[in-house]
Amino acid sequence: MFKACSLLLTKAIWKITVLSTTLITALAISAVCHAHHDKDTVNKSIWTEPYKSYWYSGQAELSSYRLKQARYGEIHEGTAVLVYVTEPVNPQTQIKADDYNAPDNIPVLKLNTTRKFNTGLYPYSMMTSVFFPVESRDHALKITASTQEWCGQVFTQLNYREQFEISAYSYFESEGDFSVVLPANHLENEIWTKLRIDPSALPQGNIQMLPSFEYLRLRHQPVKAYAAKAKLDEKSEEYVYTLEYQDLDRKVSIRFERAFPHKVLAWEEQYTSGFGKDAKPMTTSATLINTINTDYWNKKRNVDRMMREQLGLEQ
Numbered sequence: 001m002f003k004a005c006s007l008l009l010t011k012a013i014w015k016i017t018v019l020s021t022t023l024i025t026a027l028a029i030s031a032v033c034h035a036h037h038d039k040d041t042v043n044k045s046i047w048t049e050p051y052k053s054y055w056y057s058g059q060a061e062l063s064s065y066r067l068k069q070a071r072y073g074e075i076h077e078g079t080a081v082l083v084y085v086t087e088p089v090n091p092q093t094q095i096k097a098d099d100y101n102a103p104d105n106i107p108v109l110k111l112n113t114t115r116k117f118n119t120g121l122y123p124y125s126m127m128t129s130v131f132f133p134v135e136s137r138d139h140a141l142k143i144t145a146s147t148q149e150w151c152g153q154v155f156t157q158l159n160y161r162e163q164f165e166i167s168a169y170s171y172f173e174s175e176g177d178f179s180v181v182l183p184a185n186h187l188e189n190e191i192w193t194k195l196r197i198d199p200s201a202l203p204q205g206n207i208q209m210l211p212s213f214e215y216l217r218l219r220h221q222p223v224k225a226y227a228a229k230a231k232l233d234e235k236s237e238e239y240v241y242t243l244e245y246q247d248l249d250r251k252v253s254i255r256f257e258r259a260f261p262h263k264v265l266a267w268e269e270q271y272t273s274g275f276g277k278d279a280k281p282m283t284t285s286a287t288l289i290n291t292i293n294t295d296y297w298n299k300k301r302n303v304d305r306m307m308r309e310q311l312g313l314e315q
Contacts, residue, residue: 073274078117145213
């Protein structure tokens with residue numbers, strides 16, 4: 001009888017200990033989560049009704065641009081498209097979640113950027129995808145970039161897991177296939193999503209920044225962070241964000257609306273284009289043609305091609 005009572009008492013004490021430990025752990029986690037949320041949510045105004053109504057309307061924002069792309073020491077005309085849409089990402093795989101309602105999903109603002117232009121006989125097609133978390137607004141969770149032309153294709157992927165894990169593949173033997181881990185730093189590609197959420201959070205001053213993957217591939221530059229000077233100018237109805245890379249002799253300027261939803265109006269990129277005797281300072285530029293908001297993934301019938309005319313993508 002005494003042994004039975006002792007056993008019951010021991011079990012009771014063990015349960016109380018477990019419950020106490022669980023409660024303390026839960027309270028600690030709760031405190032950390034709230035502190036993390038308060039620290040990271042720099043500008044809570046993004047959760048106002050206009051923000052939710054615009055970015056969570058079940059539609060994407062599609063903006064088309066007249067592109068003048070510097071390549072091989074000449075300017076080539078083409079088109080660019082910025083596609084912004086919100087979606088959930090699986091935090092473990094950093095891939096769009098199949099289960100939209102999974103509790104640990106990370107909501108992101110995704111940007112797909114495309115550029116299409118011809119260099120003489122053969123065409124270029126470039127695409128970059130940025131997955132930027134709307135809550136923490138720390139760094140993009142993932143960036144992928146690819147270029148296709150008749151000589152071959154290249155592909156680069158960055159995953160943010162405390163550090164930047166980068167893998168790159170190329171048809172150039174000198175560039176080869178490689179993987180590298182870099183300290184987390186500013187990313188030029190994520191600027192295009194960050195400015196849509198909170199322009200005041202854009203990095204300014206003398207910084208270290210990883211240039212866009214498009215530029216690094218076109219100019220065959222090492223994949224690493226470079227010294228840059230960043231500045232946000234406020235005008236009456238728009239912002240101008242400028243990046244100047246001293247070591248690369250390159251300057252990037254992005255014009256976007258000062259008022260929400262901060263639509264991108266135009267951009268310029270000044271750098272040396274061409275190689276050898278054809279190398280010269282040139283400017284790539286893009287100016288807005290039109291913007292439409294639509295569930296483009298459902299617009300796949302021939303009759304929907306008229307929407308490409310709205311965007312100025314059909315000649």
